[in-house]
Structure formats: structure tokens, C-alpha cells
Amino acid sequence: MNDGYEDVLEAIASDSPTPGGGSVAALSLAHSYALATMVARLTLKNDKWAEGHSISEKLLVQCETGMPRAQELAVLDAESFDAVIRAFRMPRGSDEEVSAREQAIAKGYLEAANVPLNTAQVSLEFMRSMFPFASVCNANAITDLGAACYMAHTAIVIAILNIRINIGFMLEEDSAPYEQIISLIENEADDLVSLTMNVINNRM
Numbered sequence: 001m002n003d004g005y006e007d008v009l010e011a012i013a014s015d016s017p018t019p020g021g022g023s024v025a026a027l028s029l030a031h032s033y034a035l036a037t038m039v040a041r042l043t044l045k046n047d048k049w050a051e052g053h054s055i056s057e058k059l060l061v062q063c064e065t066g067m068p069r070a071q072e073l074a075v076l077d078a079e080s081f082d083a084v085i086r087a088f089r090m091p092r093g094s095d096e097e098v099s100a101r102e103q104a105i106a107k108g109y110l111e112a113a114n115v116p117l118n119t120a121q122v123s124l125e126f127m128r129s130m131f132p133f134a135s136v137c138n139a140n141a142i143t144d145l146g147a148a149c150y151m152a153h154t155a156i157v158i159a160i161l162n163i164r165i166n167i168g169f170m171l172e173e174d175s176a177p178y179e180q181i182i183s184l185i186e187n188e189a190d191d192l193v194s195l196t197m198n199v200i201n202n203r204m
Helices: 005-013 021-044 047-088 095-133 139-167 172-203
Strands: none
Touching: 005 021, 021 047, 021 095, 021 139, 047 095, 095 139, 095 172, 139 172
16 A cells, blocks of 8 residues: 555655645545545445446546546646746846846746646536535445545645745736635635535435
């Protein structure tokens, strides 16, 4: 079970700023996909849960593409912040160098906000899929789906933390659209986790 996992944890625990919270958000989403995949497979395995077979098949397709995408987002998040760090280290001995450095920093923060935004958006989409699944999945694995729901919600919470810190370095006119988007994501995610967990708790 720990093959490769320990290396990831050690990379996160290192004194390097990356991988950091944004990557962990994406990995939380990957865990959500993995848990939901298990629940879908266990639902399909038994005719007792035939009502949930159709949605299980759809969920598996979503997880099949979503899990590698989440892992990719974890890498992209680290790479985007590495670009910010490199930009701050650029020379500033002349006006041209100062201008190039400022442009690189602005571009870096933009990408450093866009990657976790993507993570949050994909996580929300997956939470929308898990809500109806909670009513028809294999009840013996209902707590695993609850864990998947919480992991996707956690991915959103962490991603939004990273978006907010990065847009703090932008001009107000550039950051305002992000605030509007993440507020909508946050509100819907909070509603979905509450609704989904209510279904799950009632089936336990």
C-alpha cells in the first residue's frame, strides 16, 4: 500500500515550498475519485444494488478520467508556484529587467491562481455527481462514499485558500472575477456536502 506514497509525503514535508497546499488539494481530489471508484465497483458487484448500477457506471467513467487529471493538477500546482519563485529571482539591474521581472511575477501569480481554481471547479463537478449516487450506492460502503465526499470538499477548501493568497498579489480589477467565482463554488460545495452527508447519515 505504501509503494510510492511515502515519497509523496516526504516531498510535501520537505523544506521546499513545493509541493504545498495546492498540490495537496489536488491529491485530496484524487483520493475522492479513488474512494468513489471503490464504492461504484462494490455497487456493481451485487444485484442487490441494481438501482445504483447505471449511475455507478457513469461515475466510473468520470473517475477514470478524473483521477489522472487530479494527479496532473498536483504537479501543475507545484510547477506554477515554482515559476513564481523563479520570477522573483530574476535580475532587476535595469529598467528592462525590472519590467520583465514584474511581468513574469504577474504571469506566475495568475497561473498559480488558475491551477487551484481548476482543482476547485473539477472537485465541485464531482461533488455534484456523488450527491445522487449516495441514495443508491452499496450501503455497506456508504461511509467510504462519505469520505470521498469530504475529500472532494476538502480539496475545494484548500484550493480556495491558495487562490485567495495568490490573487492578493494581483490588481483589484484582475482579482475581482476570481472572488466572485470562488464564492459561488464555496457556497455550492458547502450545500452539497451537507445534503450528501445527510443522505449518507440516514442510510447508516
